[in-house]
Amino acid sequence: MRFFIPAVILLLLSAFIAPFCRRGSLLADRLSLFAGLGGCLCGLAAVIFCLIHPEEALLRLPWSSFSGYIALRLDPLAAVFLLPAFFIACAGLLYGTGYRPTAKQPGTSAWIRFFYPLITAGIALLLTADNGVVFLIGWEIMALGGYFLVVTEGDNEAQQAGYIYLAATHTGTLALFAMFGLLGDEACVVSFPPAGSIPADTPTATAIFLLGLFGFGFKAGMVPLHIWLPRAHAAAPSHVSALMSGVLIKTGIYGLLRLTGFFSTIPAWWGWLVLVLGVVSGILGVLFAIAQHDLKRLLAYHSVENIGIILIGAGAALLGRSHGMHEVAVLGLAGALLHVINHGLFKGLLFLSAGSMIHATGSRRLSDFGGLLQSMPYTALFFLGGAVAICGLPPLNGFVSEWLVYLGLLKAGLDPSNLISGSLILAVVGLALVGGLALLCFAKVFGLAFLGMPRQDLSHVHEASGSMLSAMALLLGACLWIGLLPTTMLPLLDRGIAAWLGTQAEGAVPLAALAPAGYISLAALALIALPVFFLLAGHLRPKGEIPRRCTWGCGYALPLPRAQYSTSSFAETIMKLFNWTMGTVFQIKKPQNLFSPAASFRSHTPDPVLDRTLIPSLTVIAVAATKTRRLIQHGIIGLYLLYSALVVCALLIFVLF
Known part of the structure; x- marks a missing residue:
């Protein structure tokens, strides 16, 4: 933890300096940038030291609020995931100074400068967490920070992407709460179980695995739990997309590997x-x-x-x-x-x-x-x-x-x-x-x-x-x-x-x-x-006149830009071959005569899970809920009291009989 704790502190310091960039302060901008870069470099030093000298670094502080500990452990498995996290965050912070300069866009730049190092610190916290409480705290910092970065642009597309991301990530989080509950109180507030210490041949172990696969799979973006990923990555600023794709979704993979490592055998x-x-x-x-x-x-x-x-x-x-x-x-x-x-x-x-x-x-x-x-x-x-x-x-x-x-x-x-x-x-x-x-x-x-x-x-x-x-x-x-x-x-x-x-791993053959x-x-x-070699050979050969000739243009001497391949035409063959899986919609308007200007071709491939399944299903539920509300909500207090009395009677019957 020699360099890891300073790394987290510097990242948090970078985040808390960032709001001053909103006022156009060049000093605050530079301090926030250098603190963030310093935090990433300290984190890289801690990770490389851990991988070269594979000794676990432990930090455990009493925490009376949960009758447990703030437990952090930096081991080689966490270090493998932290290595790209700090490296990509470092590159993203550097990239952001040119992509969203504070002098031209002080508002959005300060917004990103606050949440970018904060989400990096949250990822570092959850990757080194040694109990469920600390893990979920880091998970929520990462999740909420990701939401605010996705909606940075503030347009309708970004808002929709943010809502879908927030719903998906917290659906997965609910599964993780249940998973940690089944792992037991000790895993939640004291420390995770040692590797290979839990038997896997019990129904509880199966439930733990399935809940973990569901919760971590949502974050990783595996099919069919990928519904949030395409929209969120597209709506976010590009260096945020790099962090989300390169680092954030890998926390789901880390959680799955860490979870399966707890079991002594694997079905x-x-x-x-x-x-x-x-x-x-x-x-x-x-x-x-x-x-x-x-x-x-x-x-x-x-x-x-x-x-x-x-x-x-x-x-x-x-x-x-x-x-x-x-x-x-x-x-x-x-x-x-x-x-x-x-x-x-x-x-x-x-x-x-x-x-x-x-x-x-x-x-x-x-x-x-x-x-x-x-x-x-x-x-x-x-x-x-x-x-x-x-x-x-x-x-x-x-x-x-x-x-x-x-x-x-x-x-x-x-x-x-x-x-x-x-x-x-x-x-x-x-x-x-x-x-x-x-x-x-x-x-x-x-x-x-x-x-x-x-x-x-x-x-x-x-x-x-x-x-x-x-x-x-x-x-x-x-x-x-x-x-x-x-x-x-x-x-x-x-x-x-x-x-x-x-x-x-004892007696294992080296990779x-x-x-x-x-x-x-x-x-x-x-x-x-x-x-x-060929470049040098061409450079060293005897100099002479190199003839220039026109390439065969298939009869088009001066082709228009529209005559080039488009995204739809390039992918048309593959889309038709796999259309039974993808459901690509083709919109073709054929020419009526040789000189018709109205011909067109368009293709659109809706997501089968979000666009074809979830959104239509939720729309039906919303319509049904609206109609039901009109039936039971009349604005009469007496009816509401009657509903409450009926519910109480139903509960009494259920308990007594």
């Missing part, structure tokens, strides 16, 4: 349930991302997809523990934990890059972009780096974590003595499908946004400011580090895995022996060396 169906939810979330998340026209909603659905990948790794780890396959458990959990870090980095990079595009163009719609490479070359480079990483391609970090998940699934799937091998091979196919569809999606996004001709006047478009580019460079550098040198991460993951396995990541470094360096 096989727990692992299967998590694995199936992961495959479904991954496939549906990327399919709905392909269908989006809004850049930030597209990235939000990719968060659902990547939560699915993490759940696939976690499901494999649970199955490994259930069937006594230690290597499968280690590889699956290693892939899940590393993807928690990796997704935070590359999704943060993508949201910050998207924010730069929105800041420059004033639009989130892909159909309004085109040709941005000419005016925003650095943003294009950073977005391309994030796209390569999220598609799981070398030499970026996304490849490494997905490779570990593949190894875990194949290790179990190719074992002839394993009864579950066939089903796990199907999970491999599902994971491969997710990767292929992600590549298709980002080929669409990068091509439509940065290549081709502008679809509207973009003469006002400018490159992002220095602070915004610096934040993106930090995240891209981290993605390259893990992609090129994955061996530096494996020992840190070993310690997080040991904290989850508890006593079962480096199961996953020879050194070959990835060599392959990644070869991929980088190949284009460098």
Whole structure:
């Protein structure tokens, strides 16, 4: 706790200085920024120290209000989740100085400056909480801070997104209250049980797991509990979206892993349930991302997809523990934990890059972009780096974590003595499908946004400011580090895995022996060396006149911007192929003759859970409630007293008979 407590104090100090920025005070702005950055750096120091020297740091203070303790514990499992939390928060604070400068927008800037470090401190508190009360306090700080950041813009879209987020997060919180109640008083106010200390073969254990999966699944955004995520991520400012997608939703994954670590054994169906939810979330998340026209909603659905990948790794780890396959458990959990870090980095990079595009163009719609490479070359480079990483391609970090998940699934799937091998091979196919569809999606996004001709006047478009580019460079550098040198991460993951396995980690095979990541470094360096070689060869060849010729334009000498591919036309084939799952609505107005100007094509893909199920159901309930109110509310006091008497009589009959 040597650096951790100062980190939390500095983050809180940054938040409490922020309101003075509303008056346009440059001093308050700088003090708030430096306090926030200092808190994040102190937090990173505490996390790295914990992972290098895996000794648990404990803090326990008596708390008479709950007859218990303020109990904090920084162990390697919490440190793995805190590492991207502090790093992304640091990049977000730096990015925010250019995205929402205090001098131009003192009101909203002060609002974000207050809640941004506050939510980071809340996340740090819940990740290190060692009892239920402290965990739920941190959970509520994070949840309420997230709501106020989502509604920052104040428009109707942001307000609706905030209400849905608030309803979803507190529905999950109710389940967590019940879960902690079943865990017992000691877990709530004293300390969490040690790893591997609770038997899992009881109905109570099953109820605890299902309540935890529901509550933490809402926060993680897994299908079908993802209803709040696309709207909230799209409505929030871009560096807030980076924090929510890269850090906030991972607290749900942390809670699920911490909860399952309490049990001595794992029933096989727990692992299967998590694995199936992961495959479904991954496939549906990327399919709905392909269908989006809004850049930030597209990235939000990719968060659902990547939560699915993490759940696939976690499901494999649970199955490994259930069937006594230690290597499968280690590889699956290693892939899940590393993807928690990796997704935070590359999704943060993508949201910050998207924010730069929105800041420059004033639009989130892909159909309004085109040709941005000419005016925003650095943003294009950073977005391309994030796209390569999220598609799981070398030499970026996304490849490494997905490779570990593949190894875990194949290790179990190719074992002839394993009864579950066939089903796990199907999970491999599902994971491969997710990767292929992600590549298709980002080929669409990068091509439509940065290549081709502008679809509207973009003469006002400018490159992002220095602070915004610096934040993106930090995240891209981290993605390259893990992609090129994955061996530096494996020992840190070993310690997080040991904290989850508890006593079962004794005599465990090191991750480096199961996953020879050194070959990835060599392959990644070869991929980088190949284009460098061709560039040098082209530079050193004898100089001469290089002929220039026009490329074949398919008969269009001067094509109009409208003749380019659109978001709908690019995704039309995939949407029709999977329309039985997605329910995409196509609006086609065919031309009446050869020169008809009124032809059009539109597509819209409503969310199947929120737009097709919950909203219609709640609308019916609201209409029925309105009609019922008219029947029973007449404004006559005597009738209300009669209702009360009838209720009392009914209760007496119930108690007596």
